[in-house]
Amino acid sequence: DIQLTQSPSTLSASVGDRVTITCRASQAVNNWLAWYQQKPGKAPELLIFDASNLQSGVPSRFTGSGSGTEFTLTISTLQPDDFATYYCQQYNAYPRTFGGGTKVAI
Amino acid sequence: QVQVVQSGAEVKKPGASVKISCKASGYTFTNHYIQWVRQAPGLGLEWMGIVNPDSGTTNYAPKFQDRVTMTTDTSARTVYMELRSLRLEDMAVYYCARGRNGGNSRTSLDIWGQGTMVTVSS
Numbered sequence: 001d002i003q004l005t006q007s008p009s010t011l012s013a014s015v016g017d018r019v020t021i022t023c024r025a026s027q028a029v030n031n032w033l034a035w036y037q038q039k040p041g042k043a044p045e046l047l048i049f050d051a052s053n054l055q056s057g058v059p060s061r062f063t064g065s066g067s068g069t070e071f072t073l074t075i076s077t078l079q080p081d082d083f084a085t086y087y088c089q090q091y092n093a094y095p096r097t098f099g100g101g102t103k104v105a106i
Numbered sequence: 107q108v109q110v111v112q113s114g115a116e117v118k119k120p121g122a123s124v125k126i127s128c129k130a131s132g133y134t135f136t137n138h139y140i141q142w143v144r145q146a147p148g149l150g151l152e153w154m155g156i157v158n159p160d161s162g163t164t165n166y167a168p169k170f171q172d173r174v175t176m177t178t179d180t181s182a183r184t185v186y187m188e189l190r191s192l193r194l195e196d197m198a199v200y201y202c203a204r205g206r207n208g209g210n211s212r213t214s215l216d217i218w219g220q221g222t223m224v225t226v227s228s
Contacts, residue, residue: 032212034214034215043203043220043221044151045218046215049206049214050214055206055216087151089153091212091214095166095168095169096153098151098153099150100150101150
């Protein structure tokens with residue numbers, strides 16, 4: 001299985017901050033990587049697909065980058081609505097796998 | 107609008123089975139794979155498997171291979187996930203989600219169900 005390691009696991013930030021979350025894969029995933037946002041009691045929502053493509057309707061302050069085994073999600077200017085948990089997922093190989101999550105807290 | 111709607115919460119005893127439905131609407135049902143993901147209380151997301159609603163072809167995570175079955179009813183536009191021999195550690199919220207890229211299993215998940223809570227308790 002491809003292991004995805006997210007860092008940090010928890011991040012304390014303030015409104016207006018620039019935030020970066022890293023996802024490292026145990027083997028190359030060929031840009032088949034997505035980022036999701038999840039709020040308490042809600043289903044995850046797709047933010048970024050294929051490593052760097054912004055899902056329709058997602059604010060442009062979210063950016064995905066990277067290739068191979070190292071990927072990042074950047075929130076350029078943190079907004080109150082962005083306090084949530086973020087997960088990466090690879091869909092290059094079976095079984096699909098998720099990172100352990102990064103909680104962005106105040 | 108495009109959505110997938112899941113069946114309601116379940117309470118089961120250890121050793122029992124649970125079958126959750128996922129009904130799609132607003133798009134061509136057979137064009138998009140459906141995947142199942144679960145989340146135990148306070149923990150992260152765990153991928154369970156994928157089903158092609160057109161062919162019925164499946165691929166399961168090895169962890170669930172011998173206990174899970176995913177099926178489709180195209181006339182009802184519904185996908186089902188059955189998990190057998192339930193254990194206490196199977197207590198979780200189970201999600202179905204649609205593959206974003208139609209006709210391709212190698213895709214992210216763009217439309218998620220609301221989740222189905224499965225409680226396992228003796």
